[in-house]
Amino acid sequence: MTSLAITVVGHDRPGIIAQAAEVLSHCGMNLEDSSMTLLRGHFAMTLICAGDADSAEVEAALEPLVNGSLDVTVREVPEEPDLPPLGSSYLVTVHGADRLGIVARLAGVIAEAGGNITDLSTRLSGTLYVLVAEVDLPRSADVVALQARLTEVSADLGVDTTMRLLENDQL
Amino acid sequence: MEVIRAPSQILSASASLVDPAHPAVVQLCADLIATMRVSPGCVGLAAPQVGVAAQAFCVDVSAHPKARTSHGLLVLLNAEIVEASRNEKGREGCMSVPDLTGDVKRATKITVAGQLPLNGERVLITTDAFEARALQHEIDHCKGMLFLDRVIGAHALYARKVYLGPGGTEES
Numbered sequence: 020m021t022s023l024a025i026t027v028v029g030h031d032r033p034g035i036i037a038q039a040a041e042v043l044s045h046c047g048m049n050l051e052d053s054s055m056t057l058l059r060g061h062f063a064m065t066l067i068c069a070g071d072a073d074s075a076e077v078e079a080a081l082e083p084l085v086n087g088s089l090d091v092t093v094r095e096v097p098e099e100p101d102l103p104p105l106g107s108s109y110l111v112t113v114h115g116a117d118r119l120g121i122v123a124r125l126a127g128v129i130a131e132a133g134g135n136i137t138d139l140s141t142r143l144s145g146t147l148y149v150l151v152a153e154v155d156l157p158r159s160a161d162v163v164a165l166q167a168r169l170t171e172v173s174a175d176l177g178v179d180t181t182m183r184l185l186e187n188d189q190l
Numbered sequence: 191m192e193v194i195r196a197p198s199q200i201l202s203a204s205a206s207l208v209d210p211a212h213p214a215v216v217q218l219c220a221d222l223i224a225t226m227r228v229s230p231g232c233v234g235l236a237a238p239q240v241g242v243a244a245q246a247f248c249v250d251v252s253a254h255p256k257a258r259t260s261h262g263l264l265v266l267l268n269a270e271i272v273e274a275s276r277n278e279k280g281r282e283g284c285m286s287v288p289d290l291t292g293d294v295k296r297a298t299k300i301t302v303a304g305q306l307p308l309n310g311e312r313v314l315i316t317t318d319a320f321e322a323r324a325l326q327h328e329i330d331h332c333k334g335m336l337f338l339d340r341v342i343g344a345h346a347l348y349a350r351k352v353y354l355g356p357g358g359t360e361e362s
Contacts, residue, residue, distance in 0.1 A: 112338060
């Protein structure tokens with residue numbers, strides 16, 4: 020039983036997911052978790068599938084999908100245990116004039132504090148850059164210090180950053 | 191007046207309290223209303239959006255299909271929320287962020303205290319649903335906040351799909 024991580028990136032057109040899923044099904048690979056979106060008009064998908072086929076077999080089967088306009092990667096990955104969260108979840112939102120280094124520096128601040136980004140989305144809209152990240156912070160993290168450091172680095176970058184506790188989804 | 195678009199430091203500045211009787215403040219209110227009226231789909235506009243760091247805004251949701259309670263044209267100075275409850279998620283836009291919309295949680299039952307221009311009469315507005323959302327959105331502008339600061343998750347920001355005209359949005 021193998022677990023494969025597959026990425027498909029490139030020119031968008033109707034039918035990519037249908038064709039990819041058909042190939043995987045044909046190879047006996049069960050499509051587990053996946054994520055797909057359009058990034059600046061490009062098709063971008065990542066998925067995990069499991070079954071008895073190996074990466075070489077699946078890569079060959081996906082070859083027709085490539086069609087000169089898509090990049091496909093297939094990698095065998097070990098099964099990852101579902102780890103419990105480190106501590107509390109926070110949402111960090113950033114917006115400001117686009118420039119080099121926004122994600123690098125702010126993600127660096129979060130990493131230095133021991134935070135783990137569990138979900139991220141960034142978007143460039145004209146000259147406006149927006150970043151929204153869900154961050155898992157260990158209980159030992161100094162939240163106040165992290166907020167101060169984010170404010171400091173954001174001021175230097177000329178962007179506005181807010182960090183707030185994410186509500187638990189109590190229904 | 192020209193509506194300022196993000197990115198702009200003016201939109202992040204905390205606005206100052208204003209003197210309701212000051213002629214410049216009264217004129218600002220008139221300008222805000224006029225600008226709102228000529229902007230298709232605009233239901234509110236705050237002074238920071240026209241480059242003035244003042245706690246002043248206008249709101250009018252009476253023509254909006256999502257509005258329940260509506261007080262018609264509201265012009266409020268030095269406004270603050272005194273009571274808020276029943277948070278609900280809703281999609282918001284803003285004239286200062288014309289190409290994006292986002293999911294934001296707002297109170298659907300609120301009471302807002304503020305002053306009217308000219309005589310500075312203190313008023314308490316209790317409202318719900320869409321008008322409540324609009325008031326919170328404008329009060330945020332006066333605190334230097336955009337709806338972008340309040341989106342509820344990493345996948346709660348969207349490219350705007352409905353365009354109501356140049357510069358037109360469903361909310362300001």
